[in-house]
Amino acid sequence: MFLSLLLVKTLLAQWFDPRHAQIEANKRFYELTAKVDSLSLEVDEKERFIKNFQRVLSGDTIHIGEEYHQEHNEGNEIINENIDVSQLSPIDSQFRQEFERTDMSLLNYSSGNYSELQEIFFFSPISGFISSPYNVKDGHFGVDIVAKKNEPVKSIADGTVIMSSWTQDSGYVIAIQHRGNLISVYKHNAELLKKVGNFVNAGEIIAIIGNTGELTDGPHLHFELWNNGNSVNPEEFVTF
Numbered sequence: 481m482f483l484s485l486l487l488v489k490t491l492l493a494q495w496f497d498p499r500h501a502q503i504e505a506n507k508r509f510y511e512l513t514a515k516v517d518s519l520s521l522e523v524d525e526k527e528r529f530i531k532n533f534q535r536v537l538s539g540d541t542i543h544i545g546e547e548y549h550q551e552h553n554e555g556n557e558i559i560n561e562n563i564d565v566s567q568l569s570p571i572d573s574q575f576r577q578e579f580e581r582t583d584m585s586l587l588n589y590s591s592g593n594y595s596e597l598q599e600i601f602f603f604s605p606i607s608g609f610i611s612s613p614y615n616v617k618d619g620h621f622g623v624d625i626v627a628k629k630n631e632p633v634k635s636i637a638d639g640t641v642i643m644s645s646w647t648q649d650s651g652y653v654i655a656i657q658h659r660g661n662l663i664s665v666y667k668h669n670a671e672l673l674k675k676v677g678n679f680v681n682a683g684e685i686i687a688i689i690g691n692t693g694e695l696t697d698g699p700h701l702h703f704e705l706w707n708n709g710n711s712v713n714p715e716e717f718v719t720f
Contacts, residue, residue: 608625
């Protein structure tokens with residue numbers, strides 16, 4: 481008797497109730513809609529990150545700041561208007577000046593946990609010697625590598641090209657997005673061999689060493705590594 485009642489309530493109800501299929505279809509539809517929305521948000525975030533990174537490489541940091549304030553400061557205009565730095569107390573002003581002289585910048589502040597990078601084998605982008613090392617205090621977020629003329633520049637790992645263009649300061653620049661929120665940047669090239677959207681393999685030739693851009697005093701490759709938005713010392717992970 482109990483078994484018969486269970487069948488009537490479950491299996492037989494599913495077979496003979498016309499609403500059951502529609503209910504299941506609706507549930508599946510809602511689940512797929514939620515997944516699509518989640519993926520859409522993730523894609524938007526990634527596109528925004530890539531666009532901002534491209535603007536940083538091209539020297540356009542003003543628009544990034546404007547977008548940030550527009551997104552995060554809506555409704556806070558009155559509060560901001562009431563803040564006058566010149567009217568701060570002497571103690572507050574002294575503390576502010578001392579803080580601004582420290583090295584606690586956003587670029588320097590990171591967890592320092594790069595264990596995931598240490599597990600990746602990186603190809604050397606070029607063979608040569610380092611003429612200028614990584615130095616965040618001096619605003620040098622990469623290393624300068626001097627090599628032979630027309631030496632090919634190679635991708636350090638598998639990835640997708642997210643920037644391949646000319647900038648006034650850095651000349652011909654190419655940037656590659658790798659797994660684990662890692663981005664490699666190659667500046668002052670004489671020629672770029674890959675376009676945005678191209679997938680490149682580790683060790684694949686992507687450019688030719690050069691001397692383009694205003695911020696260069698001779699043929700060399702300026703190479704940078706960025707992990708989760710923080711610059712890291714390439715010498716800690718790549719052998720040149």
